[in-house]
Amino acid sequence: MNAAPHFRRIALIGFGLIGGSIARAAKLQGLASEIVTTARSEKTRARVAELGIVDLVVATNAEAVEDADLVILCIPVGACGAVAEEIAPHLKAGAIVSDVGSVKGSIVRDMAPHLPDNVHFVPAHPVAGTEHSGPDSGFAELFINRWCILTPPEGVDAEAVERLRAFWAALGAKVEVMTPDHHDLVLAITSHLPHLIAYTIVGTADELGQVTSSEVIKFSAGGFRDFTRIAASDPTMWRDVFLANKDAVLEMLGTFNEDLSKLTRAIRRGDGEALFDHFTRTRAIRRGIVETGQDSAAPDFGRPHPPLAKQ
């Protein structure tokens, strides 16, 4: 099927990092005759109008979705159910309704019951982001070479799924389809657990009695600073993720704790061989990630290094 990625009117509910990046990329690619957006706060709406990326900034979600062919909720997972209920009476027949949430089971449970039968509900999750948030943080290149996962419920119109696939492909993404439950398990290990661990260790460092915060900051290039990036992500978004994907996260945490106990025991016993074997095995995964273009091959993520000033 060769679906056209173009929509007459796209409505973006929410204009943070993801909504703002979709708007920028869709505009650049000419994917909509008109992009309309709204955001909860007046301040954000004013800033979005000022940025001049979208065609129309409106004050309510109901206005935003009116006459839209594609509606994408770009808001925290926990807010999606209420917004689905709010926009349902205003949706155009035949519209595609989607989202960008990092959890999919709860999105289906929260949104689907509110949506009318004459729209196509295709939940989506672009696995991309940065630690920044807000209307200024988006950029058109965010989705390039990243995966976008679609989790259409059974029986949803195949053409609607193909149109959304074509849309994400035009934003630069690679698209995969899976069930919401499998999505939530995969993301629990590739995204949710890493964030939880990063949030934990950064909190630990912040509260130590014997090492000052300024020492933690000064000597963070030893590895710690890598964790602070994702621990600087949007708190509302991540609160919602952990509440919405509780079961899968707790399951992954259980496995992680077992593995951490094993390595802790190896350290306590001075079992150098066990440590060496483990540390050798983990190198292979990094190679896979770099080889498939999911991370930079440059050392240190390609962080910039200023030149050495001549003595």
Place this chain on the structure above:
Amino acid sequence: MNAAPHFRRIALIGFGLIGGSIARAAKLQGLASEIVTTARSEKTRARVAELGIVDLVVATNAEAVEDADLVILCIPVGACGAVAEEIAPHLKAGAIVSDVGSVKGSIVRDMAPHLPDNVHFVPAHPVAGTEHSGPDSGFAELFINRWCILTPPEGVDAEAVERLRAFWAALGAKVEVMTPDHHDLVLAITSHLPHLIAYTIVGTADELGQVTSSEVIKFSAGGFRDFTRIAASDPTMWRDVFLANKDAVLEMLGTFNEDLSKLTRAIRRGDGEALFDHFTRTRAIRRGIVETGQDSAAPDFGRPHPPLAKQ
């Protein structure tokens, strides 16, 4: 005191990421009339000779230190004691002997007893690195704006400490002096624990039954890939670090586990407020690290994004 950073002859024992970076930067800055190096394997020595960065590549540590004014061991922590014993009879009177190990208590315990009284022993730790290793991985800019920690034993010649400080400053580093024990505690939280956690979670992801390795790799941009970088670090170096800094690492692990239990409980109970508060607090540390120049302010570590191909 305004010590000169220049040495007549510098001997670097080991030519991996750190040794190779010191050689490149020292040469660029003209910090030595002659740089001599050695490495354990013939293959590495041949490659170093080919690179043409140092003046002399020799086959034994004894030859390397002969007549050197500054000797720096750039080898895994666990190997330093034996090398100190090996080079001791060949050291020049008045030479400064240093190292670059990530643990300092064990270095002092392992090396000091072997060294003659007529040399100045000033252990050092440049808190800098990448996930790459080997003779080709070094670069002259590695130490710029990074901290180098000196842990001189009590009674060591103040002028020798100042000369080593000037040397590291000329390589671009900022220098701090502290006790070996405090160093080991600080690095346990800023470097060793982060590495252990990263090694653990990458291992966990590698062994899951329900999620395939290829899925872990594909969807790693959700956060996981950040951990794989430090989990790709040199296995020998890190085995030695955990064996040598066991007590401080186990102490930090204890605190980390308590904090992880607290967040786990918040998830299990659905305590969104506790999660939100924690996630807000951890943002501040990131700001401190970026503001002090210890990490890039660019989103996503400044990872490159290719442009969007026009539709």
